[in-house]
Amino acid sequence: MNVSIFIPCFIDQLYPAVAFDMVKVLEKAGCNVSYNTNQTCCGQPAFNAGFQGEAKDVCTKFLKDFGDAEYVVAPSASCVGFVRNYYGQLFDNSSVHNEVKSLGERTFEFSDFMVNVLQVDNVGARLNGKATYHDSCAALRECKLKKEPRQLLSNVQGLELVEMNDVETCCGFGGTFAVKFEPISIAMADQKINNAVSTDAQYLISTDMSCLMHLGGYIKNKGANLRVMHLAEVLANGWE
Amino acid sequence: MSNNASSFIAKSTIKSADLEHRRKINFNIGKYNATVPLGKQQFTDVMTARERAKNAKWRAIEHLDSYLEEFEKQITSRGAKVLWAETADDALNEIAKICDEKNCRTVVKSKSMVTEEIHLNDFLEKKGIESVETDLGEYIQQLDDEPPYHIVTPAMHKSKEDVAKLFADKLNVPGGLSPEELTLVARQKLREKYIQAEIGVTGANFIIADIGAVAVTENEGNARLSCAWPKTHIVIVGIEKMIPGMQDLALFWPLLSTYGTGQKVTVYNTIIAGPRQPGETDGPEEMYVILLDNGRTNLLSNPKTREALYCIRCGACLNACPVYKNIGGHSYETTYSGPIGSVITPHLKNIGEYKHLSYASSLCGNCTEVCAVKINLHELLLDNRHEAVLQGYSSLSERLAWKAWKTASLNRGMMNLGNGNMKNWVVNKVFKAWTQHHGALDFSKKTFNEMWKEKHATK
Ligand code: SF4
Numbered sequence: 261m262n263v264s265i266f267i268p269c270f271i272d273q274l275y276p277a278v279a280f281d282m283v284k285v286l287e288k289a290g291c292n293v294s295y296n297t298n299q300t301c302c303g304q305p306a307f308n309a310g311f312q313g314e315a316k317d318v319c320t321k322f323l324k325d326f327g328d329a330e331y332v333v334a335p336s337a338s339c340v341g342f343v344r345n346y347y348g349q350l351f352d353n354s355s356v357h358n359e360v361k362s363l364g365e366r367t368f369e370f371s372d373f374m375v376n377v378l379q380v381d382n383v384g385a386r387l388n389g390k391a392t393y394h395d396s397c398a399a400l401r402e403c404k405l406k407k408e409p410r411q412l413l414s415n416v417q418g419l420e421l422v423e424m425n426d427v428e429t430c431c432g433f434g435g436t437f438a439v440k441f442e443p444i445s446i447a448m449a450d451q452k453i454n455n456a457v458s459t460d461a462q463y464l465i466s467t468d469m470s471c472l473m474h475l476g477g478y479i480k481n482k483g484a485n486l487r488v489m490h491l492a493e494v495l496a497n498g499w500e
Numbered sequence: 501m502s503n504n505a506s507s508f509i510a511k512s513t514i515k516s517a518d519l520e521h522r523r524k525i526n527f528n529i530g531k532y533n534a535t536v537p538l539g540k541q542q543f544t545d546v547m548t549a550r551e552r553a554k555n556a557k558w559r560a561i562e563h564l565d566s567y568l569e570e571f572e573k574q575i576t577s578r579g580a581k582v583l584w585a586e587t588a589d590d591a592l593n594e595i596a597k598i599c600d601e602k603n604c605r606t607v608v609k610s611k612s613m614v615t616e617e618i619h620l621n622d623f624l625e626k627k628g629i630e631s632v633e634t635d636l637g638e639y640i641q642q643l644d645d646e647p648p649y650h651i652v653t654p655a656m657h658k659s660k661e662d663v664a665k666l667f668a669d670k671l672n673v674p675g676g677l678s679p680e681e682l683t684l685v686a687r688q689k690l691r692e693k694y695i696q697a698e699i700g701v702t703g704a705n706f707i708i709a710d711i712g713a714v715a716v717t718e719n720e721g722n723a724r725l726s727c728a729w730p731k732t733h734i735v736i737v738g739i740e741k742m743i744p745g746m747q748d749l750a751l752f753w754p755l756l757s758t759y760g761t762g763q764k765v766t767v768y769n770t771i772i773a774g775p776r777q778p779g780e781t782d783g784p785e786e787m788y789v790i791l792l793d794n795g796r797t798n799l800l801s802n803p804k805t806r807e808a809l810y811c812i813r814c815g816a817c818l819n820a821c822p823v824y825k826n827i828g829g830h831s832y833e834t835t836y837s838g839p840i841g842s843v844i845t846p847h848l849k850n851i852g853e854y855k856h857l858s859y860a861s862s863l864c865g866n867c868t869e870v871c872a873v874k875i876n877l878h879e880l881l882l883d884n885r886h887e888a889v890l891q892g893y894s895s896l897s898e899r900l901a902w903k904a905w906k907t908a909s910l911n912r913g914m915m916n917l918g919n920g921n922m923k924n925w926v927v928n929k930v931f932k933a934w935t936q937h938h939g940a941l942d943f944s945k946k947t948f949n950e951m952w953k954e955k956h957a958t959k
Contacts (some may be wrong), residue, residue, distance in 0.1 A: 267948050272915070273923065274941060276948035295952050300909045308863065310885030310894070314906040321910055366511050397864040430822045436861025441509070441860050442933040447516035447826040448862070449937075475943070480939025 261378070263291040264329035265474035266322075266367075268336045269301045271469050278469060281496035282335045282370055289380045290497075299325045304342040307350070308435050316350050323347075323359060327469055331377065332367040335492050337467045340369040341402025369399060371467055371491055375408040383416035386498025390420045391489075392461040394452070394475070397430050406441055409467055416494060419463075424455040433474035449478040468496045503831065505856035512827035512860070521657065523893035526855050528656050529819050534761025534818075542754060544762050551598060553755055553827035554873045560709070560742040564800065567709035567742050568791065574712020576776030591736060595620065595701075595902040596627065598788060600619040601734055604629055608690075610716070610723035611635035612703025613651050613813060614736050614792060617835040621700070631701075632693045634722035639686055643670045649829035651836060652760050652815035657828055690722070693794035700726035705812070706752060707791075710745040713773035714789065717766045719758060724770055732872070733775065733784040738792050740799075740809035746771070752812065752853040759872035760813035795848035804883050808843050810873045817867035817877055823860060831859065843880045851884075852893045859885035899914040913948065 263286055267279045286293050302322050307315035309360045324342070326332050334340050344364040368377060375381050393413060399405040413421050432438065432448025452475060456464050464479075464486050466472050476488040515521055543549045558568055572582045585591035599607075607629055611614060624631040633642040637654035641647065644666055648654035655663070660679050668675035673685050702723050704714035714735050716723045727733045743752060749771075757763040776783035799805045818824045818838030829837040834845045834854070842857035858881045867877040888894065896934070908914040920943035926939055934941070946954075 269909075269915070272945055274946050276946070276951055280951075281810040289544060292892055297949055297953055298912050300665045300912055301948075302917055303909070306905060307896070307903065308882065309883070310882075310887075310889035311902040312886050312889075314902045317645075317906055353881070397862070397866070401865040428866075430862050430864030430866065432822070432862055434864070437859070437862045439933045441512065441823075443509075443513040443516045444823055444826050444860070445862070446937045447522070448822050451522075460956045477934070477938030477941070481937050 261291050263293050263373075264291055264326060264331065265295050265300060265334050266302070266326065266332050266334040266339065267295070268334060268469075270473065271335060274471050274473065275490070276316045278335055278490045278492055281490070282333075282492040284496045285370075285374070285383055286333065286491060288383050289374065289378050290416055291314040291378070296325050302339040304339060304346075305435060307342070307346060312350065312485070319347060319350055320356075323356060325364060326363060326367075327359060328478075329366065331373065332363070333370055333373045334367070335370045335467075335490060336469065336485050337369040337372075337396055337399035337403045337405065340367055340372075341398040343367050345402055367405050369405060369467060371399075371408040371412055372405055373404060375411055381411045383495055384417075384499050385415075386417040386419075387463070387493045387494055388418040389462040390422060390460060391458045391463035391465050391494075392422050392429060392456050393427070394424075394456070394464055394466040394471060395428050395473045396466050399467045400428060405467070407441045409465075411463065412491065412495060419494070422459045422461055424459045426451070426455055431471045431475055433471050438474055444477065446473070447456075449475055450482075453478060453482065453484055453486070455485060462487060463494070464490055464493055468490050502853045502856065504853050507833060508831060508856055508860065511831040511833070515827045515831050522826065524657055524659055525825050525828065526654070527659075529825060532762060532819050536758065537762075538753075538756035539762040541765055544759070544770055549751060549755060550872060550874050552692050553751055553812075554810060554875075556743060556748050556751070557812075557873055560744050561806060563744075564739065564742055567744065568707075568739060570709045571707055571712050571742070572791075574710075575774055575789060576800065577712070577946050580774045580789055583788060583790045585790050585792045585794070587626075588792075588794050591618050591792050591794070592620070594622050594788075594790055595623075595734060595736075598732065598734060599624070599627065599629060599699065602698050604732075606693060606697045607631045607699045607701055608634050608693050608697040608703040608726045608730065610703065610718060610726045611638045611648075612701070612736065613648075613835060614738050615701065616647060616795065617738075618736070618792070620736075630693075632690065632697070632885065634690050634693070634720075634726055635718070636683060636686055636720060639690070640666065643667070647830070647835075650815060650818060651813050651838075652818075657830075693722050694725050694729050697730045699732045699734060700730040701734045701736065702727050702875065704735050704741055705756065706749065707737055707739075707742045707748050708749070708771070709742060711771075711773060713746070713771050715749060715753075716770045717768070719761075719763075719767045721768050722955065724768055727770070727772060728783055731785045733772075733787045734901065735772070735787070735789045736792060738790065738794070738796055740796050740811070751822065755872050756812050759812075759816040759870075798847045799844060804845075805843075805880060807875050808840070808847075808880055810875055811840050811844075812872060813840075814872045816824070816870045816872055820866045820870040822864065822866070823862065839877045840875075841873075843877055843884065846884055846888070851888055851891055855884065855888040855893055858882075878950065885930075915951050916947050 303315040303318035432445040440446040472488040542821040640655040706715040775787040846854040923943040
């Protein structure tokens with residue numbers, strides 16, 4: 261299967277290892293992975309700030325960069341949700357309407373692609389300890405993913421999965437929200453971390469690095485004994 | 501930044517850090533969360549029920565003009581007087597006229613967000629008229645001189661101990677009374693007021709076009725007394741409360757109760773179709789219905805925001821909103837708080853002054869998920885943001901930043917510029933707010949893009 265990967269800007273800049281882990285897992289699952297080195301961003305940041313004009317130009321570039329791909333897979337439900345649910349609005353009644361629709365249908369979040377397209381839920385990963393999974397809002401509500409990441413995690417050897425309270429509540433990141441309304445964002449992170457810590461888990465795992473960047477940053481500051489891990493990192497662990 | 505925005509930031513900062521507030525709200529909303537699923541069981545298919553309700557509201561709002569006229573025609577034929585108020589002042593002037601005519605000294609009123617919106621109590625007080633809230637939650641808030649904290653549960657932020665203390669302070673009763681005892685105290689005080697009042701004021705949950713009536717939903721019977729006991733009954737209602745027909749109540753009554761409080765159906769549901777008719781033994785001698793616009797037609801005229809007028813004010817989106825739960829209802833400083841408040845207030849009032857509310861959301865989408873009539877609330881927040889930018893309410897620095905972002909995002913080369921250390925320095929400096937409670941960001945020396953290229957060049 262030919263997979264063109266999309267690496268969101270913040271993973272590209274801050275967490276390249278996560279992207280390489282996803283590549284490693286996809287290849288193990290039999291995919292032929294390619295990466296268009298021209299790619300930049302899906303356009304969501306400007307769109308969410310209300311700057312739809314600026315966003316649209318960048319979305320147009322994304323359409324061009326991925327127009328020919330058989331499948332587009334990204335380690336981020338947030339970007340995938342945006343491409344699937346908002347590109348249609350942006351390009352409504354335009355000449356690229358059909359292209360946009362088809363791209364949305366071929367674009368997948370990593371765990372969704374593994375479980376529902378490849379139908380692979382065990383890649384032989386191993387991680388010893390207790391983990392709790394955080395439903396990112398984008399995975400849960402934009403991409404409707406609840407069981408997929410859990411299914412993948414339940415097959416990781418040595419890993420015990422425990423659910424935290426209020427698992428579907430937002431962690432408080434929300435892009436520029438975390439900077440513009442920092443005190444609210446932090447209060448939300450605080451409750452999320454309290455819930456995660458009460459499970460006694462060592463790992464806090466999610467599909468979205470954006471949540472984890474926020475939560476990991478807060479953990480560092482608060483000094484909780486919890487390590488954040490992207491799902492791809494977990495699945496790439498314990499085998500070569 | 502507008503004054504409202506600065507005040508919002510100050511108030512929300514304090515509340516977010518208030519752990520006692522957090523505890524009370526989580527406790528009260530926890531009770532709500534436990535009962536709503538029980539209420540939902542009465543629907544064989546709750547999704548379809550919500551979909552149908554949305555369709556009915558769509559119909560009502562798309563044909564609002566003719567439905568309003570139909571309503572007026574029907575209810576007037578039974579002797580009620582319909583008054584059209586374009587602004588809050590228009591509504592208040594009409595009420596003042598009626599009060600003067602009746603030599604009114606005391607008004608009893610049931611819970612109504614529209615009367616909050618037009619600040620009726622303040623207005624009447626200035627005219628020397630006592631206006632008494634008869635809903636227990638609103639009565640508590642009035643005693644404490646606070647606006648309602650929540651559109652359905654006005655005193656949600658108070659524990660039973662808080663209320664007992666308030667009653668002891670204000671009503672000269674012993675401290676530490678139980679909720680039952682407190683209710684009896686309120687009941688006793690309020691009964692006197694019903695007898696004194698010349699006028700009863702209520703809101704309405706629905707305006708029913710086909711039979712020309714309003715429907716009022718409540719749990720305490722106080723709205724019934726307010727509209728039936730005094731000689732004159734005034735209804736104030738926003739024009740968007742329209743539903744096409746009485747048959748629609750079979751859906752809307754249970755839906756509103758389930759999403760509002762988790763009940764199957766609220767204790768008292770009343771349809772009022774006019775003043776006392778010849779041969780009837782009770783009811784008011786006169787009835788007025790004030791139909792209020794006050795900015796609602798701004799929402800109506802925009803095909804995107806029109807959907808916000810479907811709201812039945814069940815409060816579910818407030819209870820589901822993590823921002824609301826952390827900052828509380830008062831930080832918004834608006835009549836309508838929470839997600840729906842952030843959606844409509846900029847249009848009811850002024851985009852420049854209230855656009856910050858559309859940005860004060862992590863866009864988690866839980867409001868949209870729970871909305872009784874399936875309003876796309878978080879997308880409407882995004883539309884508001886776009887509207888604010890289109891109307892020129894963004895700052896120059898923001899505009900420059902997004903221009904620069906666009907340039908960089910159209911040019912891959914630029915995103916590989918600069919090493920990790922430099923990016924660390926710039927970003928952690930620029931986003932000072934981030935590093936206040938987060939560890940510093942740690943940029944990779946090279947981007948994934950550069951690393952991929954290196955790896956694949958040597959292959
Ligand atoms: S927007 Fe929806 S959930 Fe919120 S109060 Fe209105 S009807 Fe209820």
